Amino acid sequence: MPFSFDFRARLVAGALGASLIAAPAAAQQRYDLPAAPLADTLSRISLMSGRSISASAELVSGKQAAAVRAAPDAETAARQALAGTGLELVITPAGVWSLRPLPAAGPVAALEPVLVTAGNAIEPSEGTGSYTQAESGSATRMRLSLRETPQSVSVITRQQMDDQGIVNVAQALEQTPGIIVNRDNSEGYSFYSRGFQLESFQFDGLPSLSSDGGNVRDNYSITNSVVYDRIEVLKGATGLVNGAGYPSGVVNFIRKRPTQDFQGSITGGIGSWDRYRSELDLSGPLAAQGKVRGRVVAAAEKRGSYMDYARGKENLAYGIIEADLGPRTTASIGVDHQQNRNKATSNTHLPAFYSDGTPVRFPRSTNPADKWSWRNQDTTRLFADLRHTLDSGWQFKLAAAHRNYRSRELISGMSSALVDARSHSVGHGYYPGGAARFDTDTRENSVDFQASGPYTLFGRQHELVIGYNAARNHAQSNRHDGETDALIDNAFRWNNDAAKPGVYEWWLTQNMLVNQKILYGATVLRPADRYAIILGGRLSNYAWNQNLAFANGRLVNYASEVRRKFIPYAGLTYDLDSQHTVYASYTDVFKPQAYSFDANDRQLDPLTGKSMELGAKGEYLDGKLNASIALFQLKQDNMAELDTSGARRPNGDEAYVAVQGVTTRGVELEVSGEISRGWQVHAGYTYSRSRDRDGRRVSTTQPEQVFKLATTYRLPGDWHRLTVGGNLLWQGNTYFTQAIEGKDRRFIQDSYAILGLMAAYDVSKDLRLSVNLNNVFDKAYYSGIGTYNSVYYGAPRNVLAQARYRF
Known part of the structure; x- marks a missing residue:
């Protein structure tokens, strides 16, 4: 049947991509994965094995994968994860992996397969109750887990802002490890990282070009933080994500x-x-x-x-x-x-x-x-x-x-x-x-x-x-x-x-x-x-x-x-x-x-x-x-x-x-x-x-x-x-x-x-x-x-x- 990609399906696709990139690739390792949304577990197995798994978003939406314990290979891991979901893994003679509902009485109509791949919509921190974030695109413009990112990245989540009474950018950066906040005057602040001024800012990954200089300045420091899900801070030189700048970092x-x-x-x-x-x-x-x-x-x-x-x-x-x-x-x-x-x-x-x-x-x-x-x-x-x-x-x-x-x-x-x-x-x-x-x-x-x-x-x-x-x-x-x-x-x-x-x-x-x-x-x-x-x-x-x-x-x-x-x-x-x-x-x-x-x-x-x-x-x-x-x-x-x-x-x-x-x-x-x-x-x-x-x-x-x-x-x-x-x-x-x-x-x-x-x-x-x-x-x-x-x-x-x- 034709594939309908509604809002819930997009959330599933985002979760699939998030986990796909987050997991380490280690085919020689055993598969040990916790119980999690089925989309997440399948994506982890896909990346760890290098195999693509096809499924419609409707199939995996809302389903919970069973825990995977000591699975020696990707096929065993996938079958363990599908236990109790009402789905089964199908492998064609050509080696194509896909999912379908468990056979019932009478013929089963084949669903049009959709490739499980990574999207670019990183899940929000709002509602997680967490002080950490699984992924970030601030260092490379690609969604990578914090562990996969070869630079220092700090994230001030929505939960941390709510708990600690943070209502503006200066307060958020005051709690960011490695960032120094210097008060310049009654309304202005300067930010520093690794000894240098931090003056590169992005909004949803889109760089904002400051004209900073004298009284012709763009005061980012007073920005209210209530509209943000999180504030990501990449520390060090920003070789990919921004233009010319100090080797201090970027605030996203x-x-x-x-x-x-x-x-x-x-x-x-x-x-x-x-x-x-x-x-x-x-x-x-x-x-x-x-x-x-x-x-x-x-x-x-x-x-x-x-x-x-x-x-x-x-x-x-x-x-x-x-x-x-x-x-x-x-x-x-x-x-x-x-x-x-x-x-x-x-x-x-x-x-x-x-x-x-x-x-x-x-x-x-x-x-x-x-x-x-x-x-x-x-x-x-x-x-x-x-x-x-x-x-x-x-x-x-x-x-x-x-x-x-x-x-x-x-x-x-x-x-x-x-x-x-x-x-x-x-x-x-x-x-x-x-x-x-x-x-x-x-x-x-x-x-x-x-x-x-x-x-x-x-x-x-x-x-x-x-x-x-x-x-x-x-x-x-x-x-x-x-x-x-x-x-x-x-x-x-x-x-x-x-x-x-x-x-x-x-x-x-x-x-x-x-x-x-x-x-x-x-x-x-x-x-x-x-x-x-x-x-x-x-x-x-x-x-x-x-x-x-x-x-x-x-x-x-x-x-x-x-x-x-x-x-x-x-x-x-x-x-x-x-x-x-x-x-x-x-x-x-x-x-x-x-x-x-x-x-x-x-x-x-x-x-x-x-x-x-x-x-x-x-x-x-x-x-x-x-x-x-x-x-x-x-x-x-x-x-x-x-x-x-x-x-x-x-x-x-x-x-x-x-x-x-x-x-x-x-x-x-x-x-x-x-x-x-x-x-x-x-x-x-x-x-x-x-x-x-x-x-x-x-x-x-x-x-x-x-x-x-x-x-x-x-x-x-x-x-x-x-x-x-x-x-x-x-x-x-x-x-x-x-x-x-x-x-x-x-x-x-x-x-x-x-x-x-x-x-x-x-x-x-x-x-x-x-x-x-x-x-x-x-x-x-x-x-x-x-x-x-x-x-x-x-x-x-x-x-x-x-x-x-x-x-």
Whole structure:
């Protein structure tokens, strides 16, 4: 009969593909598989044996496979798995394997076979209750298990976000092993991995091209996380998935998708400093028996702050529609819009030094901003994709996205200049004696076409992905200056209310245009049962242009262009046994440094280098627990570092120097998932050491050692309604250097630990009450240092209580 590929069948096909790729190929090994959905077990047997198994999706949908124990070959394993399912394995004289219902009285009509192959839709983390994810495509653009991926990948699942009170990207990355979050100002963050800034972001695997630079910036750090199923972080050089970039990694935001069945939830929360938030999430079929599905998510928050005068509010709306256009064709379209409104906002933050070179220590409640300063941000993302799958398992995907970022801000307050050691006076204003208004607009368009699927070579099955990506980002910022007080008489005794300018005059317009085109491809070769070789690369064209127009008539243009730059990628995995894999990977590093200039206003040459990684990964408890260890080394030239001599560019901006022969070596250990029944954990330790060719430490604002832990435990027995847990961050010391009166002065942040606790109680199967207590011991520490020689205090002890009702 003709094959009908409805929504449920697509879920089955996705599960088949997930397991097909996840299992190690080891024909000489016995088959030991747990009881699982039949689609998953058949896919594992298919990949382990290299044999294709044909079946209609209707046959396997909803059926549970029996456990397979000590089966000596694939046929025995398949027959064990089919026990009790009402199906049997049929093998033709030509060696074709297929399934059919067990014979009944009378003739049995043969079902049209459908090849069991891998799809590209990775199952969501939502609803699994897990702190780990079985698969990821963030490293290679192919769906591989974490164990099969020859690089470090961390995943913050929906469950971890819900348990730990995570509501934005910065909070999620604060709990990601190996990632450093540096607070720049009242709304901005910078992220770092392996000693370098992490500035590559993707949405559902589609790269977003940042125009990052000065006040023309795209603030990903404030992105609300409520619309995401999970956040995947690939650490190290991104040889395949992104264009030019630091060898730090990429953050991939995976959105929530519509569900076949109706579901919904509503959440309300209240927290410290007059914090109030609410969330609504609705999903389900819209028409045609679930062939058209939709989902909407909305969130709102209003909050004060531990800093004087600071307050803000945030609104978010997200909607997506997904439709089956045919048996093997699916289309989706969606939009999300986030609105942020903040008052008493800072651009830099607190000064770090007195004029005599001794550190300044302000109370944690100190806000450097004038109470009348503000920052408003609006981000809108439109996206669409079209996917078509062939009988052979090949899938074609066309994806497009548009992003519009709008920022309006008035910046004024205490400068990060030196505080006079005697009078305690300090400079005021965005520039001495002036406030500045910035009107910034960023528009980005991107498109990606990708084809992926299996192929047979020398009697074995392999996988291939090829694609093309193009992105364009145009940003414009207009700056208007107004006069205000030039000096704060006493940095410790002022009311954040300097004279407000009456007139703002245009001073500067910045225009930035970035274009990037990438041709990429990779293959997973399986020459033997235990081995997999990943080979690929990307060919990039990158062009950047900045035009500056000043009020005095001066025009300045900067440009950078790289054409046909090829970045190779190679990876190797070897299965030691059914649970453990060792791996190695290599890729080149290349990043044009369009925004880094020396004191002579000369643009620094591109950052170049090589990235290597060796490691081992383990998969335990039927895939519920993942563990890994990675050794990495990065070698680079032309690394941009702030010029600590005090020299600045002719326009007054900070100058950089190119550091040669920088070597970064380190180790990462990570474990995620369920370590015993009801006990979820996500923990990691990272040691990363960066030195130049003279042995001097670089990237000093990043700690060399970091440990992170997030965990929950559901109590057993009569206490099963109660879940307790928490999170811990420990990091080593950091510092930055500032030249004062001809001497280099260090501002040191000692090592510190921050503890958070949580508890949740299930009043019923639908209603959950939870509370998150952060910074339990009220530790005073700096969550950011070094941005324009300023420092930022971390938040004191605070609490968030929430109630979530599901229906």
